[in-house]
Amino acid sequence: MDPHLINDCVHCGFCLPSCPTYALWGEEMDSPRGRIHLMSQHVEGTPITPAMAGHFDACLGCMACVTACPSGVRYDKLIEQTRATVEREHERDPQDRAVRGLVFSLFPYPRRLRLLRWPMRLTGALQGFLERVHPSLGAMAALAPHVEVRQRMPRFVRARGPRRAVVGMLLGCVQREFFPQVNAATARVLSLEGCDVVIPPSQGCCGALSVHSGRSDQARRLAKRTIRVFERAGVSVIVVNAAGCGSSMKEYADLLEGTPWAARARALRVVDLAEWLAELGPAAQRNAVPLTVAYHDACHLAHAQGIRRQPRDLLRDIPGLVLKEIPESDLCCGSAGTYNIFQPQAARDLGDRKARAVSGLDADLLVSANPGCTMQIAAAMRRRGSAIRVAHTAEVLDASLRGVSP
Amino acid sequence: MKRLIARLENVGEVITDPVRLRTYECDGLTYHRATPGVVVLPESAEQIAAIVRLCNEYGTPFVARGSGTGLSGGALPRSDGVLIVTSRMRRVLEIDLDNRRAVVEPGVTNLAITEAVREQGFYYAPDPSSQQICSIGGNVAENSGGAHCLKYGFTVNHILACEIVTPDGDIVMLDRMDAGYDLLGAFIGSEGTLGIATKITVRLSRTPESVITVLAAYRDIAEGGRAVSAIIAAGIVPAAIEMMDALAIEAAEAAVACRYPENAGAVLIVELDGPAPEVDLQFAQLREICADAFELRVAADAAERAAIWKGRKSAFAAVGRISPAYIVQDGVVPRTSLPQVLAGIDRLSAEHGIRVANVFHAGDGNLHPLVLFDDAEPGAGERAETVSGAILDLCIEHGGSITGEHGVGVDKARYMPKMFSDTDLDTMQLVRCAFDPKGLANPGKVFPTPRLCGEVPGVRKGPHPLVEAGKAEQF
Ligand SMILES: Cc1cc2nc3c(=O)[nH]c(=O)nc-3n(C[C@H](O)[C@H](O)[C@H](O)COP(=O)(O)OP(=O)(O)OC[C@H]3O[C@@H](n4cnc5c(N)ncnc54)[C@H](O)[C@@H]3O)c2cc1C
Ligand code: SF4
Numbered sequence: 001m002d003p004h005l006i007n008d009c010v011h012c013g014f015c016l017p018s019c020p021t022y023a024l025w026g027e028e029m030d031s032p033r034g035r036i037h038l039m040s041q042h043v044e045g046t047p048i049t050p051a052m053a054g055h056f057d058a059c060l061g062c063m064a065c066v067t068a069c070p071s072g073v074r075y076d077k078l079i080e081q082t083r084a085t086v087e088r089e090h091e092r093d094p095q096d097r098a099v100r101g102l103v104f105s106l107f108p109y110p111r112r113l114r115l116l117r118w119p120m121r122l123t124g125a126l127q128g129f130l131e132r133v134h135p136s137l138g139a140m141a142a143l144a145p146h147v148e149v150r151q152r153m154p155r156f157v158r159a160r161g162p163r164r165a166v167v168g169m170l171l172g173c174v175q176r177e178f179f180p181q182v183n184a185a186t187a188r189v190l191s192l193e194g195c196d197v198v199i200p201p202s203q204g205c206c207g208a209l210s211v212h213s214g215r216s217d218q219a220r221r222l223a224k225r226t227i228r229v230f231e232r233a234g235v236s237v238i239v240v241n242a243a244g245c246g247s248s249m250k251e252y253a254d255l256l257e258g259t260p261w262a263a264r265a266r267a268l269r270v271v272d273l274a275e276w277l278a279e280l281g282p283a284a285q286r287n288a289v290p291l292t293v294a295y296h297d298a299c300h301l302a303h304a305q306g307i308r309r310q311p312r313d314l315l316r317d318i319p320g321l322v323l324k325e326i327p328e329s330d331l332c333c334g335s336a337g338t339y340n341i342f343q344p345q346a347a348r349d350l351g352d353r354k355a356r357a358v359s360g361l362d363a364d365l366l367v368s369a370n371p372g373c374t375m376q377i378a379a380a381m382r383r384r385g386s387a388i389r390v391a392h393t394a395e396v397l398d399a400s401l402r403g404v405s406p
Numbered sequence: 407m408k409r410l411i412a413r414l415e416n417v418g419e420v421i422t423d424p425v426r427l428r429t430y431e432c433d434g435l436t437y438h439r440a441t442p443g444v445v446v447l448p449e450s451a452e453q454i455a456a457i458v459r460l461c462n463e464y465g466t467p468f469v470a471r472g473s474g475t476g477l478s479g480g481a482l483p484r485s486d487g488v489l490i491v492t493s494r495m496r497r498v499l500e501i502d503l504d505n506r507r508a509v510v511e512p513g514v515t516n517l518a519i520t521e522a523v524r525e526q527g528f529y530y531a532p533d534p535s536s537q538q539i540c541s542i543g544g545n546v547a548e549n550s551g552g553a554h555c556l557k558y559g560f561t562v563n564h565i566l567a568c569e570i571v572t573p574d575g576d577i578v579m580l581d582r583m584d585a586g587y588d589l590l591g592a593f594i595g596s597e598g599t600l601g602i603a604t605k606i607t608v609r610l611s612r613t614p615e616s617v618i619t620v621l622a623a624y625r626d627i628a629e630g631g632r633a634v635s636a637i638i639a640a641g642i643v644p645a646a647i648e649m650m651d652a653l654a655i656e657a658a659e660a661a662v663a664c665r666y667p668e669n670a671g672a673v674l675i676v677e678l679d680g681p682a683p684e685v686d687l688q689f690a691q692l693r694e695i696c697a698d699a700f701e702l703r704v705a706a707d708a709a710e711r712a713a714i715w716k717g718r719k720s721a722f723a724a725v726g727r728i729s730p731a732y733i734v735q736d737g738v739v740p741r742t743s744l745p746q747v748l749a750g751i752d753r754l755s756a757e758h759g760i761r762v763a764n765v766f767h768a769g770d771g772n773l774h775p776l777v778l779f780d781d782a783e784p785g786a787g788e789r790a791e792t793v794s795g796a797i798l799d800l801c802i803e804h805g806g807s808i809t810g811e812h813g814v815g816v817d818k819a820r821y822m823p824k825m826f827s828d829t830d831l832d833t834m835q836l837v838r839c840a841f842d843p844k845g846l847a848n849p850g851k852v853f854p855t856p857r858l859c860g861e862v863p864g865v866r867k868g869p870h871p872l873v874e875a876g877k878a879e880q881f
């Protein structure tokens with residue numbers, strides 16, 4: 001943990017109200033300011049205690065505190081370093097270790113995830129039992145999405161109409177296995193907007209989950225592989241539709257600093273789909289989508305990448321679409337990558353809080369740039385008995401561009 | 407302490423883990439630190455009363471804490487005491503728009519009150535820059551102010567009633583309407599030394615019909631200062647007149663890219679609000695007065711207004727961008743002495759080689775010099791302290807005060823004798839003794855020398871240890 005980064009914090013507390021765990025528990029140790037204080041205690045020589053590790057684990061990594069901080073504290077960097085330190089220095093209890101091991105041997109590997117899809121369907125029935133074994137396993141089962149038929153993505157999708165750009169596209173491991181329709185929609189939208197889309201079939205996990213959980217060696221390995229794959233594909237822009245992947249990929253150069261890979265990382269430009277489309281400007285014709293849409297800011301898009309305006313503008317430009325703002329839009333929904341697996345209760349409470357905010361809007365459709373979020377909120381909405389349809393921004397755009405209903 | 411902790415555990419959630427405790431060691435003023443003996447996170451007035459009664463039983467001091475954003479060390483814990491944190495008491499209990507009041511718990515943030523009633527066209531007027539996080543309980547304790555206090559007054563003008571737990575553990579209601587002594591007035595600004603606020607009734611104000619926000623850029627502070635005097639002399643009472651100097655602008659620019667005019671030696675933010683015809687008339691006058699500004703911007707909509715304010719509101723914390731460490735000072739001078747005092751601050755800054763950024767509520771002469779230093783540089787901290795203290799002397803010399811809105815806390819207790827005679831201080835301490843005869847409520851704050859209020863029945867035998875150590879004397 002870099003003491004300079006810690007010292008940037010002036011202890012003003014401005015970040016507290018945007019922190020989801022502070023919103024839940026109202027304790028200093030579970031606020032950004034408190035966590036930074038814990039980091040400074042460690043730097044000053046206090047070993048990582050189980051209590052300390054617990055407060056770091058409880059952090060969602062939502063980066064709302066980075067947005068809120070007027071002093072420019074890089075909490076994102078700090079928590080990344082801290083998680084790595086915790087993994088290195090802290091002995092977790094055996095059960096905790098087993099569950100973490102299981103998750104990290106599955107998620108970053110698309111092929112293993114694929115094997116999991118069938119058992120995941122079964123787990124629906126087993127959820128009660130799993131929950132009794134370990135709350136995390138129950139959470140995993142509850143979240144298992146209903147998967148549509150797998151779609152194989154082509155290697156190349158040609159631009160419709162005049163070509164305006166050539167881009168690479170990241171499939172994302174969770175996205176491609178559980179939400180293939182989002183990737184299909186993304187490729188169609190890009191092509192309809194005049195982009196040649198290159199989709200290297202050999203791409204794997206971008207390493208986001210590993211970074212966010214302090215597994216930096218694994219993260220670096222996956223980052224290098226991703227860079228190599230897109231270099232070979234001959235593209236200089238990579239469009240990403242999963243907010244969590246995009247935010248980590250934008251940090252590749254930092255992750256690989258001090259090696260020749262950093263320069264190679266800098267040579268590739270990573271953009272979020274909405275960011276890219278806004279920059280490109282509309283070319284294709286928009287057809288009406290007469291729906292009331294609640295747009296949810298995925299933390300890894302809004303806080304980590306600072307992208308709030310572009311997706312809203314894209315949605316607002318669709319004729320007939322009414323866009324509604326969700327109250328407390330800065331507050332994380334509790335999904336946060338593996339958070340709902342490791343911290344099921346907190347994730348559930350945050351999901352319920354978000355669901356309460358969404359259900360006040362009477363929207364037809366909940367849209368976000370991160371399927372994890374929409375799944376999480378949708379599950380919470382079902383618990384309240386006010387189910388809502390969900391979609392990725394790409395799917396709504398795709399529907400509008402093709403003139404079908406999402 | 408062990409026995410007390412065991413009994414506190416029956417009352418509410420208690421923190422005793424040393425690593426956790428340390429996260430409560432300071433407030434917004436990190437210079438003073440102490441690890442609390444124990445932290446409790448009560449959720450009701452009854453729990454607070456029970457905690458305070460236990461403290462009485464054991465003769466243990468207690469300190470209240472809201473969001474810990476105080477800038478005078480008011481919430482500095484006692485290592486031999488209990489820290490009572492209100493951060494879980496954040497419910498808005500009642501909104502009564504007909505009578506323009508709301509009842510809230512002490513941990514509710516200042517901004518949350520406004521958010522709860524904004525759609526209905528109301529707001530809670532006092533707006534400290536920390537409004538997004540500071541608690542209303544902390545505001546009451548510090549009698550906090552904000553940019554708009556020039557026209558609307560401080561916290562004390564917007565609190566209608568307070569339910570408090572007295573230092574001996576009774577739950578008592580203090581109401582503006584009470585006949586007799588204005589105890590509510592005495593309680594507001596008492597910095598946690600007269601008890602703990604557990605339920606607060608605030609006045610809600612109507613959102614003004616019309617608001618005009620103007621940003622005027624000047625070559626230097628003196629020009630800006632002249633404009634301030636001219637505005638007041640013209641009989642205009644703006645909702646706010648704020649000024650920032652070049653260094654403060656630089657910091658805000660670095661933090662939030664507020665895009666203030668380039669090369670400005672000072673910017674003035676003037677906000678007019680009220681009924682539309684009145685605001686329009688004042689705006690015409692204001693335009694004339696500010697004619698010599700080298701750039702004048704008028705916010706066209708709410709977004710532009712927010713952009714203008716963003717630079718100002720983030721200024722304190724933003725200074726972190728241009729300096730590794732800093733002290734936020736808070737002093738008041740008569741508006742007419744502003745130019746001399748600012749020149750004096752310049753002199754001090756040059757003399758000690760310490761940069762000072764100035765942000766202030768120009769309308770009421772409330773200065774916030776930000777004394778910048780590098781804590782890695784040997785001796786810099788001490789020099790900054792010297793400058794910061796000398797600025798207060800300067801304020802006193804010019805007939806001002808050592809605090810406008812951040813309170814005395816621990817940080818400024820030692821300056822109290824410069825402003826007040828012994829008799830003044832004794833009189834204040836007598837008020838304190840009337841509320842807190844055992845001296846358990848936030849001891850060591852506000853007053854330089856603790857005074858003890860007569861014999862304490864029951865708890866202590868023999869002379870008080872503080873008296874014995876020559877650190878305090880008995881009334
Ligand atoms: C960046 C920044 C900007 C600021 N800007 C302003 C400003 O513009 N104007 C201004 O006036 N202040 C400002 N402040 C100072 C601070 O925010 C205020 O003093 C605020 O009122 C403190 O509230 P808190 O909840 O953080 O209280 P704390 O810091 O937790 O406590 C402050 C004092 O109040 C007492 N206290 C807390 N709760 C209670 C309670 N329920 N009952 C009795 N006593 C209690 C504590 O014992 C302590 O003495 C600023 C601070 C920061 C960090
Ligand atoms: S990343 Fe999110 S959960 Fe973690 S400290 Fe920051 S605001 Fe809180």
Ligand code: SF4
Nearest residue numbers: 009010012013015069
């Ligand atoms: S992280 Fe930033 S906002 Fe939070 S306490 Fe530190 S300086 Fe203030």
